[in-house]
Amino acid sequence: MAKLTNALADFACAPLSTTLQTRIVTSLSMLDWIAVGxxxxxxPVSKIVRDMVLAEAGAGQAHLFGGGTAPxxxxxxxxxxxxxxxxxxxxxxxxxxHPSVAILPAALALAEAKDKPIVDLLEAALIGMELSIRxxxxxxxxxxxxxxxxxxxSGAFGAAVACGRxxxxxxxxxxxxxxxxxxxxxxxxxxxxxxGKPYNAGVAAxxxxxxxxLITAGFQSNDQALEGTFGFGATHxxxxxxxxxxxxxGHDWLFELVSHKFHACCHGLHAALEAARELDIAEPExxxxxxxxHPRWMTVCNQxxxxxxxxxxxxxxTVIAMQALGYDTALPESFTDQICQNPRxxxxxxxxxxxxxxxxSETQAKLALLRRDGARLEAEHDLQTPLALADREDRVxxxxxxxxxxxxxxxxxSMLRTGGRAADLAAHLNG
Amino acid sequence: MAKLTNALADFACAPLSTTLQTRIVTSLSMLDWIAVGxxxxxxPVSKIVRDMVLAEAGAGQAHLFGGGTAPxxxxxxxxxxxxxxxxxxxxxxxxxxHPSVAILPAALALAEAKDKPIVDLLEAALIGMELSIRxxxxxxxxxxxxxxxxxxxSGAFGAAVACGRxxxxxxxxxxxxxxxxxxxxxxxxxxxxxxGKPYNAGVAAxxxxxxxxLITAGFQSNDQALEGTFGFGATHxxxxxxxxxxxxxGHDWLFELVSHKFHACCHGLHAALEAARELDIAEPExxxxxxxxHPRWMTVCNQxxxxxxxxxxxxxxTVIAMQALGYDTALPESFTDQICQNPRxxxxxxxxxxxxxxxxSETQAKLALLRRDGARLEAEHDLQTPLALADREDRVxxxxxxxxxxxxxxxxxSMLRTGGRAADLAAHLNG
Numbered sequence: 001m002a003k004l005t006n007a008l009a010d011f012a013c014a015p016l017s018t019t020l021q022t023r024i025v026t027s028l029s030m031l032d033w034i035a036v037g038x039x040x041x042x043x044p045v046s047k048i049v050r051d052m053v054l055a056e057a058g059a060g061q062a063h064l065f066g067g068g069t070a071p072x073x074x075x076x077x078x079x080x081x082x083x084x085x086x087x088x089x090x091x092x093x094x095x096x097x098h099p100s101v102a103i104l105p106a107a108l109a110l111a112e113a114k115d116k117p118i119v120d121l122l123e124a125a126l127i128g129m130e131l132s133i134r135x136x137x138x139x140x141x142x143x144x145x146x147x148x149x150x151x152x153x154s155g156a157f158g159a160a161v162a163c164g165r166x167x168x169x170x171x172x173x174x175x176x177x178x179x180x181x182x183x184x185x186x187x188x189x190x191x192x193x194x195x196g197k198p199y200n201a202g203v204a205a206x207x208x209x210x211x212x213x214l215i216t217a218g219f220q221s222n223d224q225a226l227e228g229t230f231g232f233g234a235t236h237x238x239x240x241x242x243x244x245x246x247x248x249x250g251h252d253w254l255f256e257l258v259s260h261k262f263h264a265c266c267h268g269l270h271a272a273l274e275a276a277r278e279l280d281i282a283e284p285e286x287x288x289x290x291x292x293x294h295p296r297w298m299t300v301c302n303q304x305x306x307x308x309x310x311x312x313x314x315x316x317x318t319v320i321a322m323q324a325l326g327y328d329t330a331l332p333e334s335f336t337d338q339i340c341q342n343p344r345x346x347x348x349x350x351x352x353x354x355x356x357x358x359x360x361s362e363t364q365a366k367l368a369l370l371r372r373d374g375a376r377l378e379a380e381h382d383l384q385t386p387l388a389l390a391d392r393e394d395r396v397x398x399x400x401x402x403x404x405x406x407x408x409x410x411x412x413x414s415m416l417r418t419g420g421r422a423a424d425l426a427a428h429l430n431g
Numbered sequence: 432m433a434k435l436t437n438a439l440a441d442f443a444c445a446p447l448s449t450t451l452q453t454r455i456v457t458s459l460s461m462l463d464w465i466a467v468g469x470x471x472x473x474x475p476v477s478k479i480v481r482d483m484v485l486a487e488a489g490a491g492q493a494h495l496f497g498g499g500t501a502p503x504x505x506x507x508x509x510x511x512x513x514x515x516x517x518x519x520x521x522x523x524x525x526x527x528x529h530p531s532v533a534i535l536p537a538a539l540a541l542a543e544a545k546d547k548p549i550v551d552l553l554e555a556a557l558i559g560m561e562l563s564i565r566x567x568x569x570x571x572x573x574x575x576x577x578x579x580x581x582x583x584x585s586g587a588f589g590a591a592v593a594c595g596r597x598x599x600x601x602x603x604x605x606x607x608x609x610x611x612x613x614x615x616x617x618x619x620x621x622x623x624x625x626x627g628k629p630y631n632a633g634v635a636a637x638x639x640x641x642x643x644x645l646i647t648a649g650f651q652s653n654d655q656a657l658e659g660t661f662g663f664g665a666t667h668x669x670x671x672x673x674x675x676x677x678x679x680x681g682h683d684w685l686f687e688l689v690s691h692k693f694h695a696c697c698h699g700l701h702a703a704l705e706a707a708r709e710l711d712i713a714e715p716e717x718x719x720x721x722x723x724x725h726p727r728w729m730t731v732c733n734q735x736x737x738x739x740x741x742x743x744x745x746x747x748x749t750v751i752a753m754q755a756l757g758y759d760t761a762l763p764e765s766f767t768d769q770i771c772q773n774p775r776x777x778x779x780x781x782x783x784x785x786x787x788x789x790x791x792s793e794t795q796a797k798l799a800l801l802r803r804d805g806a807r808l809e810a811e812h813d814l815q816t817p818l819a820l821a822d823r824e825d826r827v828x829x830x831x832x833x834x835x836x837x838x839x840x841x842x843x844x845s846m847l848r849t850g851g852r853a854a855d856l857a858a859h860l861n862g
Contacts, residue, residue: 048648052641056502058489071487147661149614183580183627184634186617188666190656196614199650203615210483217479219630225621230578235619237666 002175004138004242005226009174011249012127012161021389022253026126027416028396029090030108030425032260033100034412035400037083038431039332041066045195046082049202053078062109063426072109076159076209079105079429080202084151086332087197090258091267093363093384095136095150099129099258101201102155106209107162108429111422116166118415121422128162128208130255134246135226137254140239144189148236152187152200157226159208167216172223180211180221182232259363259383260396263329265313267383268297271365272316273323274381281324283348285371291316292366295356302354305346309335317349320367324348330402404431433606435569435673436657440605442680443558443592452820453684457557458847459827460521461539461856463691464531465843466831468514469862470763472497476626477513480633484509493540494857503540507590507640510536510860511633515582517763518628521689522698524794524815526567526581530560530689532632533586537640538593539860542853547597549846552853559593559639561686565677566657568685571670575620579667583618583631588657590639598647603654611642611652613663690794690814691827694760696744698814699728702796703747704754705812712755714779716802722747723797726787733785736777740766748780751798755779761833835862 040046050064053074060069065082069075083089084101092099104125111121136154144150160181164174184207187200215221226232233240248254263273272291281289293302293316303315312318312335319329325345327334339345360366363383370376387395400409408431415425471477481495484505491500496513500506514520515532523530535556542552567585575581591612595605615638618631646652657663664671679685694704703722712720724733724747734746743749743766750760756776758765770776791797794814801807818826831840839862846856 045650048645048650052644052648056489056492056504058487058502061487071489073487147666152614179621180627180630183583183619183622183631184617186615188614188656188661188663190610190653190659190661191614194653195650196611196652196656199611199645200614213483214479214630217483219476219479219626221627222621222625225619225627228621230619230621232619235578235668 002224002227004245005175005178005224007246007249008131008134008161008178009171012131012165012174013169013171014250016123016127017251018126018253022126022256023122024389024393025256025258026122028260028393029100029129029258030104030122030125030416031400031409031412032090032396033083033104034428035403036086036088037065037079037429039088039403040082040085043082043085045198046085049081049199050078061113063112063429065429067430072113072213073206073210075109076106076205077202079109080205081198084198084201086264088261088264088332090260092133092255092258094254094257095133095154096144097132097136097150097154098201099132099155099158099255102151102204102208103128103132103158103162105202105205106159107166108422108426110163110166110209112426114166116422118420118422118425120166122416124162124165126255127165128158130253131161132158133254134249138238138240138242138245139233139236140241143236143238146237147189149187149189149191149197149200152204153185153236155201155204156185156207157181159205160211163209163212164215167212169212169216173215175223176215176221177211179223179225180215180219181208182225184211185232257384257386260392262395262399263319264332264335265319265329266301268293268301269316269319271363271381271383272367273319273329275365275367275379276320276323278379279367279369279377281369283324283344285373286348286351286369287372288370289320289352290368291320291352291354292357292360293354294360294362294364295358296362298356307340308337309339312340316354317352318345320352321345321348328402330399433655433658435676436606436609436655438677438680439562439565439592439609440602443562443596443605444600444602445681447554447558448682449557449684453557453687454553455820455824456687456689457553459691459824460531460560460689461535461553461556461847462831462840462843463521463827464514464535465859466834467517467519468496468510468860470519470834471513471516474513474516476629477516480512480630481509492544494543494860496860498861503544503644504637504641506540507537507636508633510540511636512629515629515632517695519692519695519763521691523564523686523689525685525688526564526585527575528563528567528581528585529632530563530586530589530686533582533635534559534563534589534593536633536636537590538597539853539857541594541597541640543857545597547853549851549853549856551597553847555593555596557686558596559589561684562592563589564685565680569669569671569673569676570664570667571672574667574669577668578620580618580620580622580628580631583635584616584667586632586635587612587616587638590636591642594640594643595646598643600643600647604646606654607646607652608642610654610656611646611650612639613656615642616663688815688817691823691830693826693830694750695763695766696750696760697732699724699732700747700750702794702812702814703798704750704760706796706798706810707751707754709810710798710800710808712800714755714775716804717779717782717800718803719801720751720783721799722751722783722785723788723791724785725791725793725795726789727793729787738771739768740770743771747785748783749776751783752776752779759833761830
């Protein structure tokens with residue numbers, strides 16, 4: 001009875017056992033999250049949600065992406081939404097969720113308001129993100145395939161627990177936090193392709209933060225509302241395999257396998273783009289490029305001749321041609337309507353074919369390049385294969401530099417690695 | 432495709448066709464809601480949620496139960512929670528939901544802030560409550576029995592549409608409002624018996640209000656997120672019988688069947704209490720009282736010898752004895768721990784037996800009184816049998832007088848029946 005809840009609550013309150021690698025990956029996710037949030041600050045959904053909150057004119061407890069301050073719950077909603085607006089944040093393939101955008105907005109806002117050191121913030125963030133992945137695994141693919149947006153549903157639990165950690169809750173209170181979150185956690189996949197998708201992340205962050213605040217204030221919830229006949233797992237069509245979800249909890253950090261996006265387009269295209277990087281394609285020499293990918297992606301991101309920048313973000317042919325022609329796929333602003341009309345790009349795209357390959361996983365792709373001189377070159381990539389830590393750091397930082405500039409990145413990275421106050425870190429969201 | 436969504440959105444935007452009875456029942460629900468909200472203002476959950484919001488120090492856009500003002504979303508959360516804190520608000524048995532506590536907090540806050548006339552507020556409130564009942568019927572018993580708290584889930588849609596009406600949205604925008612609400616609507620029955628139950632109502636009110644605000648500001652959602660394969664009805668285990676749910680929409684007002692509580696205890700006890708009223712029980716003469724009720728209530732509200740005031744609220748024997756001895760079961764403060772120790776009450780309670788009767792519905796009860804003189808008297812009551820309108824008005828007003836005093840009731844009722852501004856009505860929440 002309540003095995004999952006008890007284990008998660010104990011984990012959330014226990015001293016942490018981490019490696020340097022865990023800590024660096026956590027810091028990289030924080031840097032990456034700040035960078036993509038700053039880059040997304042002027043998206044239409046960002047403005048709408050931020051304006052709603054600013055009109056409420058509440059106490060300036062924490063910084064918002066793009067300027068201004070707001071109370072904690074409002075800040076979590078806004079920053080979660082904005083940081084997912086470009087869909088350029090990190091992904092965890094184990095449960096198909098985006099850990100950062102649900103957990104970090106809540107944790108950073110609270111850490112800023114409580115004037116916590118960054119080291120405490122990162123610890124709470126890591127716990128929250130790991131817990132969201134574990135809850136996501138517990139809910140399983142069935143939950144996702146039924147129509148729930150794991151980023152938001154499992155993310156709310158992660159946000160709640162990260163905030164509970166920062167508020168110093170004990171395991172009994174943490175169980176209450178999980179139970180209260182169970183009555184609010186929500187988010188539908190039917191919002192994909194609308195402003196509702198990033199909003200789901202903001203909602204998760206705000207819900208989690210609110211649950212932790214209320215329990216801290218003495219609110220009494222059902223602390224067994226996650227599991228059991230009428231628990232969240234049952235009502236939300238979860239697989240509820242507790243033993244698998246808890247395996248290695250506390251010493252194996254599934255979070256470390258988080259995947260950072262290095263291209264500002266659909267994640268289904270990334271393995272192919274990484275493989276293409278290895279081939280060093282020179283456009284005039286290309287006779288044909290054959291792309292093989294997991295069948296799932298054929299209906300997601302294989303637009304053949306997109307005519308808009310948004311369409312380009314879901315097109316193998318376009319993004320591979322863009323990269324070969326020197327467009328920077330790391331920059332959101334590279335994806336324009338005009339680029340779809342570029343004759344050289346269209347010519348190269350017409351030499352690219354895409355086919356499904358059942359032998360590949362969702363994170364794998366294979367490329368075959370046939371040159372006009374008859375040479376045939378092949379490359380493949382699996383996003384699940386961890387980058388060497390130094391490579392990962394180089395690439396996340398390089399991406400962040402493109403989005404927010406070198407000075408900002410150096411300053412933020414220095415704080416993340418050497419300490420400081422969460423409030424100083426949060427001030428960079430206004431940048 | 433989207434038959435339900437289209438019909439609901441059209442209904443929400445169309446001119447209303449109501450009778451005097453519909454309008455009076457709506458006004459009675461508003462009066463009743465204000466009275467139970469004022470009565471619940473100092474409950475522990477009320478203080479916790481109100482204090483959280485007041486600490487955010489936002490713009491004073493609308494009045495809170497118990498004092499103070501707050502921004503709209505926060506007001507809806509607080510007033511929804513407080514008005515359900517005593518579980519003394521109205522109930523609709525068709526979908527087992529409490530319409531007022533999810534819809535009125537959102538509609539009144541928005542109407543106050545937009546300085547709307549009361550007549551517009553009542554129209555929007557009626558539309559929202561009727562729509563919540565229709566959505567509740569569409570989701571059906573299966574949804575409730577799976578573990579969802581209909582008051583909150585279907586209530587969020589009602590709150591959203593009531594607010595959309597006050598904001599002057601058109602049907603296309605109203606479909607967006609319904610779609611956006613689908614990604615937030617939540618609430619678990621597992622919170623029953625905790626502070627989470629009233630909180631669910633507040634969350635529904637706040638979610639609905641937020642959805643309407645965002646769509647008004649240009650937010651783009653999936654307007655087909657209620658129905659279909661990945662729609663809310665499918666993911667949330669609804670029965671999704673569209674034709675039944677829409678039957679008579681626009682001219683038959685299911686809302687009129689709403690049931691007001693005249694006793695400050697579990698609704699499962701009310702039919703028996705009403706039947707007992709008819710018997711005019713004199714304690715010394717009672718040899719035995721036999722209560723027959725629907726089997727469902729035997730595990731809900733048949734505590735045999737409760738020792739606390741809370742327990743008394745779930746005990747046939749206690750509440751019938753209380754009423755016979757002249758305790759006012761309409762007053763929340765009548766239900767004390769001390770009363771459970773009253774020897775005369777215990778003596779009478781020991782002469783009361785309760786048994787399940789499969790031939791009764793959930794809203795029916797039968798009483799048989801055997802007097803010491805050998806006389807046998809019987810009475811029965813069905814909460815579904817509508818009170819004559821004048822009787823209903825008398826009893827709702829009498830209940831409200833007990834909770835907030837005659838002057839307040841007269842003033843509020845006069846505004847509700849003769850017009851005025853919503854803001855003047857809202858000022859009475861601070862009382």
